[in-house]
Structure formats: C-alpha cells, structure tokens
Amino acid sequence: SQQGEEDPQALSIQEGENATMNCSYKTSINNLQWYRQNSGRGLVHLILIRSNEREKHSGRLRVTLDTSKKSSSLLITASRAADTASYFCATDAGYSTLTFGKGTMLLVSP
Amino acid sequence: DGGITQSPKYLFRKEGQNVTLSCEQNLNHDAMYWYRQDPGQGLRLIYYSQIVNDFQKGDIAEGYSVSREKKESFPLTVTSAQKNPTAFYLCASTSWASGTGYNEQFFGPGTRLTVL
Numbered sequence: 330s331q332q333g334e335e336d337p338q339a340l341s342i343q344e345g346e347n348a349t350m351n352c353s354y355k356t357s358i359n360n361l362q363w364y365r366q367n368s369g370r371g372l373v374h375l376i377l378i379r380s381n382e383r384e385k386h387s388g389r390l391r392v393t394l395d396t397s398k399k400s401s402s403l404l405i406t407a408s409r410a411a412d413t414a415s416y417f418c419a420t421d422a423g424y425s426t427l428t429f430g431k432g433t434m435l436l437v438s439p
Numbered sequence: 440d441g442g443i444t445q446s447p448k449y450l451f452r453k454e455g456q457n458v459t460l461s462c463e464q465n466l467n468h469d470a471m472y473w474y475r476q477d478p479g480q481g482l483r484l485i486y487y488s489q490i491v492n493d494f495q496k497g498d499i500a501e502g503y504s505v506s507r508e509k510k511e512s513f514p515l516t517v518t519s520a521q522k523n524p525t526a527f528y529l530c531a532s533t534s535w536a537s538g539t540g541y542n543e544q545f546f547g548p549g550t551r552l553t554v555l
Contacts (some may be wrong), residue, residue: 371547371548372529372531373546375545421540426487427484429474
C-alpha cells in the first residue's frame with residue numbers, strides 16, 4: 330500500500346524560481362526521505378528527516394516535517410534546468426521497508 | 440567504484456518464459472530490496488532481504504521469486520505466473536545503524552523488462 334502521496338502530480342516552472350512539493354502520509358513514521366529520479370534511471374537519495382526533526386537543509390534543498398499533520402514539504406530554491414526530474418517521498422515506519430508515493434514530476438524550463 | 444549494479448539494462452521475454460534479473464552490490468549492505476515501477480507510478484515492493492539466506496515478501500510478490508545466497512547478490516526471477524511483467528525493475532540496498540535504524544537506500548540503474 331502506498332502511504333506517501335505527493336502533491337502536485339506535476340509542476341512546471343522557470344529557471345530561477347522556487348519549487349515546492351508536498352507529501353502526506355497516514356501512519357506514524359521513524360523518518361521520511363526524499364528521492365529524485367531522472368527519466369529511465371534509478372532513484373537518488375536527497376535528504377532524510379527524522380520524526381523528531383522539523384526542518385533540514387542540504388544545499389538548495391529545504392525539507393520540513395510536520396508530524397501532527399502527517400505532512401512534509403520539499404523546497405528547491407533557485408531551480409535549474411538540471412533539476413528536471415521526478416521527486417518521490419518515502420516513509421520509514423520502522424518495518425525495515427520504505428513506502429513510496431507516486432511522485433511529483435518537475436519540469437524546469439530555461 | 441562502490442555501488443549497486445543491475446543487469447541487463449533492457450530485457451525482452453516471450454510469454455511463458457521465466458527470466459532472472461541480476462542485482463549486485465559492493466557496499467557491504469545487509470539489506471536488499473526489489474521494486475517494480477510502472478509508468479507514472481511510484482515504487483512497489485516485491486521482495487526484500489535483511490540477511491543472507493532470508494527474505495520476505497513485499498506488497499506484490501506473486502509471480503516473483505528471489506534468493507539471497509551471498510550478501511552481495513539478490514537476483515529476482517520473474518516467473519511465467521506473473522500476469523503483467525512488463526515494467527521497470529529497481530534494486531536497492533541499505534545499511535543498518537545502531538540507534539537510528541536503517542539508513543537511506545541506494546538504487547541500481549534499473550532493468551526494463553518487456554514481454555513480447
């Protein structure tokens with residue numbers, strides 16, 4: 330069963346703009362992770378935020394986690410054409426497996 | 440180079456045939472996973488293994504089989520019982536950290552299987 334649900338399904342922006350993607354989930358988690366997938370490739374891990382953390386930064390990425398609302402957001406600042414990809418959230422509920430959402434497809438136009 | 444490899448990149452199979460997808464990692468990770476991805480969809484877990492000679496079914500194990508005879512290798516067999524096997528298959532691995540649990544997963548490049 331898919332626990333994480335990303336919103337929006339697709340997002341189109343211009344280079345230099347910020348991109349925000351949201352993820353909602355249903356059950357308690359140990360951590361939430363964001364991954365990126367270029368077309369036809371494997372996933373690449375971006376950032377992991379634990380249930381006791383509220384915000385985390387990594388370069389141009391900012392992730393927030395609100396466990397009371399069971400939601401997370403991924404912000405990519407000053408986007409570039411190379412950021413074009415699908416972005417997935419995945420939740421770790423402590424069962425040694427991850428549950429992935431369906432992803433947000435981001436298109437950054439030059 | 441440390442990493443996780445999958446082969447082949449593209450695979451074509453006739454209906455009724457079994458086919459085995461390879462997954463190898465040299466990251467010394469204990470846990471390995473197989474996912475299936477359909478167009479425009481997220482990843483669904485097929486099988487996973489936390490230790491050699493042991494594995495568990497995921498959400499969509501029917502029609503698939505795995506083995507874990509070596510720590511580095513976790514091959515997936517797509518059997519003729521799988522009714523709709525055409526998909527993108529991804530293998531992943533991860534390590535365990537005492538006190539914090541499993542870390543992030545590292546993914547292979549994927550195998551695209553097409554049934555003719």
